[in-house]
Amino acid sequence: MRRADPELLGVIGHPIAHSLSPAIHAAAARAEGRRFAYHAFDVEPAALAAAIGGLVVLGARGVNVTVPHKVAAAALVDRLEPEARATRSVNTITIEDDGTLTGATSDVEGVLTSVRDDLGLEVGGLRVVVVGAGGAARATVYALLQAGAASVGILARDVARAAELARSLGGSVVTAHDDGAAADLVVQATSVGMAGGPDPAGSAVPDWLLDRAGAVLDLVYRPSVTPLLEAARRRGLPAANGLTMLAAQARGSYRRWFGDAPSLSVFVGAAREAAAEG
Template sequence: MITAGVIGWPIAHSRSPLIHRFWLEALGINGDYARFAVRPETLEEAIRALPALGIRGVNVTVPHKIRIMPFLDHVEPVAAGIGAVNTVVAEPDGRLVGTNTDMAGFMAPLAGKAPETALVIGAGGAARAILMGLKGAGVRHVTVMNRSVGKARALIDDLGISGAAVPPAEAAPPADLLVNASSLGMTGQPPLRLDLSALPDSAIVYDIVYAPLETELLASARARGLAVIDGLEMLVGQAAVAFERFYGAPAPRDRDAALRARLAGPQAG
């Protein structure tokens, strides 16, 4: 049996097991995918134990995406460029290889759309991947809103993006694309409440939080008649790239409608 999983703190909310198990069942692969609650202070011990435990790899979620990098034997260029790892593969020789599938997963539902300006809320590992994707897509100016303005400014400078760093505010500045790349609005976390009146009618609001699926931010955007993208889009997209690395077979994306229905159902978890 091929075993993989996801590590984070907290981790009980993760729907990644449902996604990977759905694909494993669809393809008839003898495998499993589990949640592993890993405290920040035990991260090195946990990740170095993967080969000995026979675990093929793990997805990495908050708060470990940046902290995990020094504990890996190799970081692939995409993850090095972003400065964060969201997937670790334990190679047959025992090496731990880090990569990042967040950028590909985030950008997939934006294909064919060309926002020129963006507001990104948050400055953590997911925000780094998102900003790199937006830079590659030709977004000309990004505003990063974060509690630590210094951290946001350092992120913008580190990635070589034209942008501004601002503290949290009650209202969003004008932007073609608004992205919540923070944990605000997640179950158990404070809500993200923003006045969206300054956004143009053509703006897109994209919330990477998926628990709950309909966040307060998305509800506000829908009420304004704005286009929205929910967290399942990025979650499924990044998971598909990781799935192939873990199990050696492409994810059956032709089953996305059934998977999404299961993820959005009352028993999703």
């Protein structure tokens, strides 16, 4: 296939206007002196396959895929990396030289990077409770179990969805006031607390769980301090938002497209700057 010149990349989502990914990848390209164009594409679910097919025809290098397309994208690629196959989620598509598509999820390395760098925690032996049962929760449960967490509990308003997650990836369902739910770390993986989300002023982590938490990671990154993070900090708990995860998953995508990537600090710096600009 003939590649677009300069190289063409982007992120497909719906909505997508507030994505920080174009700014993050532009900063990485500058740091490496690499030339490419990275666009945000607003694509409705019914048009996802056509959009990806169009990018192949245009000679794009690859594309990020975000809400609500991550699961659908997994069915549209020719090959899945093991993490994407296990989590049934694709956030990175690489268009190979022969036009075939490889799907990956860099959310897995993203969440592990944040636990290590933001909170200074070793995952091995950690008791974790993940709140939520959507795509980000799936990546988180998989990542933590693969990295050797001692236990991963799943707390979600939809208990059947939590049970399905536990059945397919491991971990166990946690229900309200579950005394067994000790949590060295609580990972908030719902869209509650997110600006523009279903409940921006709320928190999906109940007080009884926060009472027994050793640290909190909220995967939401907009706003930078969510109601949950405020509550965690009031209790003196180590707490972080989803910005480092966002930066680390962007670096994982970049590496898949170009074989190498600038240091994580370039991506984190760009993510912070883009988030501050709103």
